[in-house]
Amino acid sequence: MNANADPAEVQKFSDLAHRWWDPASEFKPLHEINPLRLDWIDDQAMLAGKDVLDVGCGGGILSEGMAARGARVTGIDLSEKALGVARLHLFESGLKVDYHHASAEAFADAHPARFDVVTCMEMLEHVPDPGSTVAACTRLVKPGGMVFFSTLNRNPKSYLFAVIGAEYVLKLLPRGTHDYAKFIKPSELSRHAREAGLESRELIGMSYNPFSQAYSLGRNTDVNYLMSAVRVR
Numbered sequence: 672m673n674a675n676a677d678p679a680e681v682q683k684f685s686d687l688a689h690r691w692w693d694p695a696s697e698f699k700p701l702h703e704i705n706p707l708r709l710d711w712i713d714d715q716a717m718l719a720g721k722d723v724l725d726v727g728c729g730g731g732i733l734s735e736g737m738a739a740r741g742a743r744v745t746g747i748d749l750s751e752k753a754l755g756v757a758r759l760h761l762f763e764s765g766l767k768v769d770y771h772h773a774s775a776e777a778f779a780d781a782h783p784a785r786f787d788v789v790t791c792m793e794m795l796e797h798v799p800d801p802g803s804t805v806a807a808c809t810r811l812v813k814p815g816g817m818v819f820f821s822t823l824n825r826n827p828k829s830y831l832f833a834v835i836g837a838e839y840v841l842k843l844l845p846r847g848t849h850d851y852a853k854f855i856k857p858s859e860l861s862r863h864a865r866e867a868g869l870e871s872r873e874l875i876g877m878s879y880n881p882f883s884q885a886y887s888l889g890r891n892t893d894v895n896y897l898m899s900a901v902r903v904r
């Protein structure tokens with residue numbers, strides 16, 4: 672497996688992959704946040720007609736959403752099982768997405784500056800070297816193109832909400848889904864982005880309200896957050 676991949680992390684997603692499109696499964700949070708992040712990306716990138724790469728696409732929830740908005744979408748992941756589920760789901764949805772088994776780094780070597788837009792959502796907190804992934808996403812996008820990331824902040828509140836709350840109290844996610852040590856502060860993601868040649872455009876938080884059981888985008892980046900950036904060199 673690629674040097675910048677944790678086989679145990681990829682295996683975790685492979686083991687659950689058959690439930691990826693069940694909106695009541697472990698992937699419920701991804702289904703619920705998808706309309707929010709899709710609108711947020713589309714507002715900035717104007718997806719229709721664009722060549723888009725979805726890095727760490729998993730079962731294809733975001734990839735299909737972007738294809739439905741008129742983008743030509745390619746998805747890459749290191750979980751063969753997740754990709755198998757993603758390909759099968761295209762028969763149900765009737766959408767077109769081109770899925771490949773590849774790491775961001777290897778795909779960047781083969782397809783430098785090939786895409787108008789690159790998305791890499793809920794994936795950086797599962798890789799050993801997120802800076803390398805950010806650099807690869809930057810190499811994959813054309814100069815002037817946009818890159819979108821989402822991940823988890825690292826602080827006592829995010830530990831409480833994303834690990835204890837989500838995995839142990841509300842049981843939104845299976846125990847062990849997230850490794851707190853791999854969470855990434857916005858300042859760290861910004862540094863990786865700057866070093867790679869990206870200029871940050873927007874940083875926005877995503878919060879879960881356990882009473883209304885709904886997600887919303889807002890200023891609070893304490894736990895989940897998203898960042899958009901433009902390749903400037």
Ligand SMILES: C[S@@+](CC[C@H](N)C(=O)[O-])C[C@H]1O[C@@H](n2cnc3c(N)ncnc32)[C@H](O)[C@@H]1O
Nearest residue numbers: 675676684727728729748749750792793794797
């Ligand atoms: C939480 S899922 C997110 C899926 C999708 N991006 C979304 O937000 O709907 C994380 C995905 O990252 C993939 N992944 C983990 N490490 C990876 C790596 N080094 N390279 C490519 N994909 C990886 C996993 O297989 C899994 O499909």
